[in-house]
Amino acid sequence: MALKSAPAAAATRILGLGHYRPSNVITNHDLIARGVDTDDDWIRSRVGISERRWADPDETVVDMAEAAGSKALAAAGVAATDIDLVIVASCTMPTPVPAAAPQLASRLGIPAPGAFDVNSGCSGFVYALNVASAAVLTGQARNVLVVASERFSGWLDFSDRGTCIILGDAAGAAVVGRSDVVGLGPVVWGSDGDQFDTVAIDEGSRLFRQEGQAVYRWATSQMAPVALEACRRAGVEPRDLAAFIPHQANLRIIDSIAKRLGAPEVIVARDIVTSGNTSAATIPLALSRMVERGEIPSGAPVLLLGFGSGLAYAAQVVLAP
Amino acid sequence: MASADEIRAGLASILEEVADVNVADVTDDKSFTDDLDVDSLSMVEVAMAAEEKFGVKIPDDELPKLKTVGDAVSYIQSNA
Numbered sequence: 001m002a003l004k005s006a007p008a009a010a011a012t013r014i015l016g017l018g019h020y021r022p023s024n025v026i027t028n029h030d031l032i033a034r035g036v037d038t039d040d041d042w043i044r045s046r047v048g049i050s051e052r053r054w055a056d057p058d059e060t061v062v063d064m065a066e067a068a069g070s071k072a073l074a075a076a077g078v079a080a081t082d083i084d085l086v087i088v089a090s091c092t093m094p095t096p097v098p099a100a101a102p103q104l105a106s107r108l109g110i111p112a113p114g115a116f117d118v119n120s121g122c123s124g125f126v127y128a129l130n131v132a133s134a135a136v137l138t139g140q141a142r143n144v145l146v147v148a149s150e151r152f153s154g155w156l157d158f159s160d161r162g163t164c165i166i167l168g169d170a171a172g173a174a175v176v177g178r179s180d181v182v183g184l185g186p187v188v189w190g191s192d193g194d195q196f197d198t199v200a201i202d203e204g205s206r207l208f209r210q211e212g213q214a215v216y217r218w219a220t221s222q223m224a225p226v227a228l229e230a231c232r233r234a235g236v237e238p239r240d241l242a243a244f245i246p247h248q249a250n251l252r253i254i255d256s257i258a259k260r261l262g263a264p265e266v267i268v269a270r271d272i273v274t275s276g277n278t279s280a281a282t283i284p285l286a287l288s289r290m291v292e293r294g295e296i297p298s299g300a301p302v303l304l305l306g307f308g309s310g311l312a313y314a315a316q317v318v319l320a321p
Numbered sequence: 322m323a324s325a326d327e328i329r330a331g332l333a334s335i336l337e338e339v340a341d342v343n344v345a346d347v348t349d350d351k352s353f354t355d356d357l358d359v360d361s362l363s364m365v366e367v368a369m370a371a372e373e374k375f376g377v378k379i380p381d382d383e384l385p386k387l388k389t390v391g392d393a394v395s396y397i398q399s400n401a
Contacts, residue, residue, distance in 0.1 A: 046360055046362070162361075211381070212361060212362065213361055213362065213364070213365045213381045213384060214381050216362045216365045217365050217368075217369060217381065220365075220366070220369070221369060250362075252362060
C-alpha cells in the first residue's frame with residue numbers, strides 16, 4: 001500500500017530575523033585585567049576582535065534564545081500559534097539533556113510544537129535552517145522557528161590565550177515559512193570527520209580547546225570552493241550578492257575566504273569585531289544586525305557559510321527577509 | 322631540484338606577501354616568531370604557499386620544529 005503525504009509547499013524563505021547580545025561588554029583590556037597574558041593590539045590585528053559579550057552568570061542559552069526568538073517572530077509577523085516546529089542550534093548547553101527547544105517554545109507561548117536541538121558546532125544554524133526548510137517544503141510544518149544560541153563564557157580556558165579571547169555569547173533567530181519564490185537556495189554541506197578532534201570541549205577539563213593551525217589551514221583552503229558552489233547551485237554570481245556572511249571565526253579567515261570569492265564589491269560581515277566568535281549564533285546574529293542597519297535590502301541574495309567543529313560545513317544563498 | 326638560495330628567495334617572497342616581511346631580513350639565522358614577527362597562523366599560510374611553490378608537504382605538526390628560516394630551507398630541500 002501507499003501512505004498519504006502531507007500537502008507540499010512550493011518554496012520557502014526567511015520571513016523574519018532577530019538577535020540578542022548580552023549587555024555585558026568584555027573588552028580586550030578586561031581580559032588582561034582578568035589575568036589573560038595577551039594584548040589589545042595583538043588581538044585586534046591578529047584576530048580582529050575589539051570586544052565580545054558575555055552573559056550574566058544566571059543568563060542561560062534558553063534566555064538568550066527567547067530574546068532572539070521573540071524578535072524574529074515579531075519581525076516575521078507570525079503568531080506563536082502558527083509555529084509548528086522549533087529548532088535550536090547550540091553546542092554550549094550546560095548539560096546534554098534536556099534540549100533547549102521545548103523549553104524555548106514553552107516560554108514563547110508556542111503551543112506543543114515539534115521541538116529539538118541541532119549540534120553541528122559553528123555550522124549549526126545553516127544545518128537547522130535547511131531542516132526547517134525541508135519541513136515546510138514537505139508540509140510537515142507551516143512555519144518553523146530556528147534559533148542559534150551559544151553561551152561560551154562558561155566553557156573558557158583562561159590559561160589558553162588562543163581561545164579564551166575569541167569566544168563570546170549571543171543568539172540569532174529566523175522564522176522559516178512558505179514563499180512564492182525560492183528564498184532558500186540549495187545547501188552545500190559536508191564534513192571531514194578525520195579532523196573530529198581539532199575543535200572540542202575537552203572531555204576531561206570541560207573547557208573549550210582548538211587546534212588553531214589545523215582549523216586555519218582547513219578553513220582557508222577548503223571553504224572558498226564550498227561557498228562558490230553554493231552560489232553556482234543557486235544560480236547567483238558572487239558579484240550579484242548583497243552580502244557574504246561567513247562564520248565569524250577569525251577576521252583573517254574571513255578576509256582570506258572573501259578574497260577568493262573574487263567579488264571585492266560585495267559587503268562582507270565583520271560582526272566578529274564587536275561580538276567575537278559565538279559559534280552557531282554568528283551567522284544569524286550578523287545577518288540580523290546587517291538587515292537592521294539597512295545594509296541588506298529586502299529580497300536581496302546573501303551567501304551564508306558555516307564551518308567549524310566536526311569538522312562540518314554548510315553554505316547556501318538565501319534571500320533577505 | 323631547487324638550490325638553498327632559490328628556496329630562501331622563494332620563502333622571502335612568500336613571507337613578504339603573507340606577513341609583510343622585508344625580503345632583505347630573510348636570512349638563515351632569523352627566527353620566524355622572534356625576528357620576523359610571523360605568528361602561528363601566518364606560519365600556516367607560509368607553509369601552504371611553500372607547499373604549492375616547492376611541491377613539498379609540510380604538516381602542521383612539523384611547523385613548531387621550523388623555528389628559523391634555515392630550518393625551513395633545509396626541510397624543504399630534503400623533502401621536496
